[in-house]
Amino acid sequence: MGYVKHHLHIDRKAMTLDDFFIPVTDINLCVNFASQGICDEEYGLTVKPAPRHRRPIDPARANHFSLWLGFGGDSAVMLDVTQDCPPSNPYSSKVVESRHLPAVVRFSPKTIPTDEDMGCVLRELNVRAGTTLNDVVRLMLSKGRERYSFFPVHKQQAGCRYWISLIAQDLEDAGITGKGYAGDVLQCVQTYYSRYPHKLPSGRWEQGGNWGPRSEFTCAPLVPGSFY
Numbered sequence: 001m002g003y004v005k006h007h008l009h010i011d012r013k014a015m016t017l018d019d020f021f022i023p024v025t026d027i028n029l030c031v032n033f034a035s036q037g038i039c040d041e042e043y044g045l046t047v048k049p050a051p052r053h054r055r056p057i058d059p060a061r062a063n064h065f066s067l068w069l070g071f072g073g074d075s076a077v078m079l080d081v082t083q084d085c086p087p088s089n090p091y092s093s094k095v096v097e098s099r100h101l102p103a104v105v106r107f108s109p110k111t112i113p114t115d116e117d118m119g120c121v122l123r124e125l126n127v128r129a130g131t132t133l134n135d136v137v138r139l140m141l142s143k144g145r146e147r148y149s150f151f152p153v154h155k156q157q158a159g160c161r162y163w164i165s166l167i168a169q170d171l172e173d174a175g176i177t178g179k180g181y182a183g184d185v186l187q188c189v190q191t192y193y194s195r196y197p198h199k200l201p202s203g204r205w206e207q208g209g210n211w212g213p214r215s216e217f218t219c220a221p222l223v224p225g226s227f228y
Contacts, residue, residue: 009084009146010137012107015077019109020134025072027177029122029164029185031193032064033211060220061192065164068110068120069133077133078108081148081163101150101157103225105140107133119211121188126178139174140167149226159225161189192219 066080084102140146145167150157168185171177195211 009102009148010105010107011082014109015107019077020137021132022071023129024069024127024131024133024136025125026070027124027127027171028068028070028076028120029124029168029188030066030068030078030118030120031188032066033117033119033193033195060218061194062158062161062220063189063193064160065189066118067164067167068112069136070112074112076110076112078106078110079136079167080106081160082106083150083157101152102228103148103150103159103163105146105148107137119193121191121193121213122184124177124181126181128176131176135176136171139170139176143170144227145170147227149228151223151225153223158220158223162222162224165189165222190219190222192217 064080066078068076068078070076081103084104143166145163148159148163150159152158165182165186168177169182172179172182191213193211194214194217
């Protein structure tokens with residue numbers, strides 16, 4: 001198939017033409033542990049302030065997720081959805097909640113291992129032979145997945161996890177991944193992950209130890225964005 005040319009809602013300016021025709025060998029669901037300024041879904045579904053004289057409510061937590069399409073070596077391409085022209089300070093009182101917060105699908109070349117504070121929570125090795133990044137782009141466009149809007153929740157934007165779950169279902173339905181892949185992804189994006197704190201020689205505790213699912217925290221519900 002021919003190369004899919006530039007599209008308004010897809011950011012792939014860091015990619016080369018060759019990148020889109022290298023066979024994909026693995027698809028990795030990765031989670032961000034720190035705020036990336038992407039969609040604010042890490043703590044993005046914060047509850048409204050508690051009524052007076054009540055103890056503040058600990059907000060439900062959620063991570064930002066992305067799919068890393070690997071090429072069998074130390075290179076990969078990250079696929080995720082991000083805000084289109086996000087405000088410099090999304091928590092400012094001047095930010096007005098809108099019902100339409102257009103997203104941009106982002107393809108970013110990456111090197112493994114990465115210095116970014118993130119990790120893989122699900123790896124799919126059962127990828128249909130011969131699948132390329134160009135095939136994934138064509139599938140996404142055929143479903144209209146690039147025409148996506150975030151949902152505003154208390155001046156923050158939610159919906160990246162929902163978008164990832166739809167892409168996973170598209171990949172499974174197209175036979176690019178194995179059966180059950182979409183269900184596994186859905187379970188992951190409804191789980192909160194973080195690094196466990198560890199104790200330093202000084203006796204002080206800090207974040208940055210081994211990471212994994214944190215069942216002691218309630219994960220924020222999945223919030224669907226919309227397509228336009």
